[in-house]
Amino acid sequence: MRVAADDPLAADVRALLEEHLADMRRISPPESVHALDPAALAAPGVLFLAAREDGGTLLGCGALKRLSDEEGELKSMRTTIAARGRGVASAVLAAVLDAARAQGLGRISLETGTEPFFEPAVRLYLRHGFVPRGPFADYTDDPHSRYLTLVL
Template identity: 70%
Template structure:
């Protein structure tokens, strides 16, 4: 499996992100959905990555730089066929390593609170993230869970 920067406009990635947004709409109220669409992921503040094996898309994620010392994990998604293979851990590891390489001091994320997000919660906690309050432009929301990781 190789994790590396990629273009979110590739057809297979667009399909995966469309599926991701559909699942978010099915599990969270509209005002609590913070997933980015393809156009938003092309921003210069975002480094989008995919995990692939022999060219086959397994998953994706992104690092969004919020400030000189703070980044955000965005667009974490694993294909249904690749779940349980460590894809999310590999993508998250790449994002954390990239944030450290850029000199960021903190990496945060927002995820849902519903049981659907249980695997994501376990992944982030296993990698050292801890609960925190809203950051950046987020506000308190019963459907959002905020986590952060000190990178020092």
């Protein structure tokens, strides 16, 4: 498996991101869906990473959105159904954290949901040292959102 910068507009990535957005819209009320679409992930200030097998098969993705000179936000973490349980999410998260450090960021934060669907992701983040925090950036108190942060 290799994790590297990738194109969020590539056909296989778009399909994975559309699956991600569909799940977010199915689980959370519209005002609580904060996932970025492929075009937003291709914008300046966002580093999009994908995990791929040596043959090029997409396994998962994640992104780092720069919020300031000191803080970044983890966005669009997703693993393909076929690749779940293979360490893809941990590998993508590690690559995002390495990229944040390389950019000189001192903190990375994220927003995720409070529904049971999000529990595996929350366990992953807590295992990697993230801790709860309040809303950040443009987020507000929302019963459907949970906020975590990691000092790098």
